[in-house]
Amino acid sequence: MTKVKSIDIKAKKIKYSSSDKIFYGITGILLCLLFVIFAYPLIYVVSASFSSGAAVSAGLVVLWPVDFSLEGYSHVFAHHLILSAYWNTIRYTVVGTLINIALVMITAYPLSRADLKGRNFLMLFFVFTMLFSGGMIPWFLLIRDLGILNSMWAIVLPGGLPIFLMIIARTFIQSSIPHELLESAQIDGCSDARYFFSCLLPLSKAVIAVITLFAAVGHWNSFFPALMLLTDRGLMPLQIILREILILNQIDMSMVTDPEAVIAMLQMADVIRYALIVVATAPILMIYPFAQKYFVKGVMVGSLKG
Amino acid sequence: MNKFRKNYLSKWQLYLFLLIPVVHVLIFAYYPMLGAQIAFRRYDLLAGIWYSPWVGWANFERLFNLPIFTQILSNTLLLAFYSLIAGFPLPIILALLLNAFPFLRLKKTFQTVSYMPHFISIAVVVGMTMQLFSPRVGGVGNLYFMLTGELMPNIFASANLFPHIFVWQQVWQTLGWSSIIYIAALSSVDPELHEAAQLDGASRFKRVLHIDYPSILPTVVIMLVLAAGQIMNVSFDRAFLMQNPLNIARSEVISTYVYKVGMVFGIGDFSFATAIGLFNSVINFTLLAFVNVLSGKISGTRLW
Numbered sequence: 001m002t003k004v005k006s007i008d009i010k011a012k013k014i015k016y017s018s019s020d021k022i023f024y025g026i027t028g029i030l031l032c033l034l035f036v037i038f039a040y041p042l043i044y045v046v047s048a049s050f051s052s053g054a055a056v057s058a059g060l061v062v063l064w065p066v067d068f069s070l071e072g073y074s075h076v077f078a079h080h081l082i083l084s085a086y087w088n089t090i091r092y093t094v095v096g097t098l099i100n101i102a103l104v105m106i107t108a109y110p111l112s113r114a115d116l117k118g119r120n121f122l123m124l125f126f127v128f129t130m131l132f133s134g135g136m137i138p139w140f141l142l143i144r145d146l147g148i149l150n151s152m153w154a155i156v157l158p159g160g161l162p163i164f165l166m167i168i169a170r171t172f173i174q175s176s177i178p179h180e181l182l183e184s185a186q187i188d189g190c191s192d193a194r195y196f197f198s199c200l201l202p203l204s205k206a207v208i209a210v211i212t213l214f215a216a217v218g219h220w221n222s223f224f225p226a227l228m229l230l231t232d233r234g235l236m237p238l239q240i241i242l243r244e245i246l247i248l249n250q251i252d253m254s255m256v257t258d259p260e261a262v263i264a265m266l267q268m269a270d271v272i273r274y275a276l277i278v279v280a281t282a283p284i285l286m287i288y289p290f291a292q293k294y295f296v297k298g299v300m301v302g303s304l305k306g
Numbered sequence: 307m308n309k310f311r312k313n314y315l316s317k318w319q320l321y322l323f324l325l326i327p328v329v330h331v332l333i334f335a336y337y338p339m340l341g342a343q344i345a346f347r348r349y350d351l352l353a354g355i356w357y358s359p360w361v362g363w364a365n366f367e368r369l370f371n372l373p374i375f376t377q378i379l380s381n382t383l384l385l386a387f388y389s390l391i392a393g394f395p396l397p398i399i400l401a402l403l404l405n406a407f408p409f410l411r412l413k414k415t416f417q418t419v420s421y422m423p424h425f426i427s428i429a430v431v432v433g434m435t436m437q438l439f440s441p442r443v444g445g446v447g448n449l450y451f452m453l454t455g456e457l458m459p460n461i462f463a464s465a466n467l468f469p470h471i472f473v474w475q476q477v478w479q480t481l482g483w484s485s486i487i488y489i490a491a492l493s494s495v496d497p498e499l500h501e502a503a504q505l506d507g508a509s510r511f512k513r514v515l516h517i518d519y520p521s522i523l524p525t526v527v528i529m530l531v532l533a534a535g536q537i538m539n540v541s542f543d544r545a546f547l548m549q550n551p552l553n554i555a556r557s558e559v560i561s562t563y564v565y566k567v568g569m570v571f572g573i574g575d576f577s578f579a580t581a582i583g584l585f586n587s588v589i590n591f592t593l594l595a596f597v598n599v600l601s602g603k604i605s606g607t608r609l610w
Contacts, residue, residue, distance in 0.1 A: 024406075024408060024510070030403060031403065031416055034416075042423075059448040062445070106324075107327040116317060117314060117317070122324065129331055133338065135342055136565065136583050141355065142337055157334070160334070161330050161334075191319060220427070221425075243429050246432070277437075284425050284426075
């Protein structure tokens with residue numbers, strides 16, 4: 001078995017001409033360089049988050065953790081605001097994503113039907129909102145006048161129907177689900193609604209996975225709506241708290257009264273920041289391997305017809 | 307009547323499906339477009355959108371006479387064009403290189419890593435950049451110290467460095483993800499073309515230039531049209547999160563200024579802020595329409 005393999009590799013190697021070898025060499029070096037640029041910051045952040053405060057402030061961390069410690073994490077999870085922000089982000093992500101999936105699918109299904117009169121007009125009606133918008137302030141005034149300012153609904157309702165994802169779903173339905181299925185269902189006396197729930201949804205798992213991934217990442221990382229629409233500290237999502245701690249350098253010292261503890265806390269500040277970055281990013285990176293097999297497909301389907 | 311029945315009544319369930327989405331879009335997308343009329347009114351809290359007094363173009367005149375206006379506009383344009391010039395060709399080149407790379411295992415690993423930054427929030431990426439480039443405790447700061455023996459200057463304190471940090475941070479975050487669409491397009495290139503060219507003795511590099519690149523050109527054109535339509539939408543999040551008093555001369559862009567006029571400076575001047583936002587939307591839309599027609603004329607590929 002191994003012998004066959006080695007012969008195979010040799011046979012392959014012989015195929016490359018010398019100019020191809022140079023080309024592959026240069027490509028390989030470029031890709032390696034890019035790999036370092038992509039991977040190094042990520043590895044450094046994780047390593048620093050598992051190091052001790054002293055090691056990080058002394059600049060000893062280069063690639064791997066130095067003085068392995070979980071102190072940064074224990075501080076992050078002891079912070080009352082971070083925990084409530086975490087919970088809020090989870091709430092907004094779950095509810096927002098469910099609303100997205102429901103609205104996207106009930107919009108994409110009728111618009112995928114070639115026998116729907118007025119389909120082109122309706123499509124334009126939806127797509128136009130991608131190209132032109134009333135702007136930040138009228139949008140804010142609307143949400144204020146609806147009386148949902150400073151509530152979860154302000155975060156999850158206005159962006160309930162992402163048109164881009166709707167186009168992906170519609171293209172998927174048109175290209176991957178055979179027309180014959182609808183025809184035979186209709187002959188059997190299946191109504192349009194029944195077809196949607198019993199035939200179309202079970203066959204659309206792949207595109208629903210793509211929509212879920214895109215929508216969930218969007219909600220998890222969204223910053224601007226919370227900045228505009230929420231004032232209650234108890235409702236703030238993670239990204240707002242991240243800005244305060246990571247970027248504006250606000251670490252709450254008021255609760256620490258012992259001067260020695262303050263010094264330790266200052267030393268810990270950087271480790272806490274690194275740990276916070278890991279804690280804030282890990283959940284979304286964890287769903288990524290599961291959804292990975294779907295999303296390239298999803299982008300591909302969406303690109304077939306813009 | 308019969309025709310009406312056949313066309314519409316028999317499909318009532320489909321229209322019922324669309325009822326909620328249509329109402330949703332009417333409320334959350336079209337109503338704010340009507341609300342944009344306050345750009346031509348003097349917004350009065352009690353009178354609201356529909357009954358505030360008309361002032362014509364006064365808000366726009368005020369905008370064009372604003373001393374800071376040229377600065378904000380040029381900051382926005384600089385970031386927009388710099389992002390486009392740096393950010394548009396790189397994903398194409400990356401996709402072409404990856405596609406030509408013969409070692410599958412390495413290719414897969416590389417792709418997975420290159421998508422990752424896309425999943426990290428802008429707040430985290432900005433925080434990460436500040437932390438990594440921190441002269442004292444950052445990874446890059448340490449590296450700089452090891453190589454040169456002196457402390458790295460604080461790059462976030464310089465207004466002139468701001469556009470570079472903004473754009474290259476954005477490139478880092480979007481490069482891998484933006485290349486997916488081109489990789490997908492490349493996967494549909496007919497392998498027989500490559501075999502024929504190989505028989506004629508074309509090297510892999512030649513085949514990239516004369517087979518791979520021309521076959522994804524339509525995708526490239528569509529993406530360019532789309533990018534042109536988004537050009538003035540300089541990321542609010544990124545600009546806002548990276549702003550500090552030391553770089554504000556370069557980092558204040560239209561969207562962050564709208565936010566400040568409307569929501570931060572004392573009592574929000576809603577009408578003026580809306581006028582600035584509307585100015586931005588109209589430029590964007592005009593550019594999109596223009597580039598679309600242009601690309602239709604030149605390459606035959608257009609959005610509508």
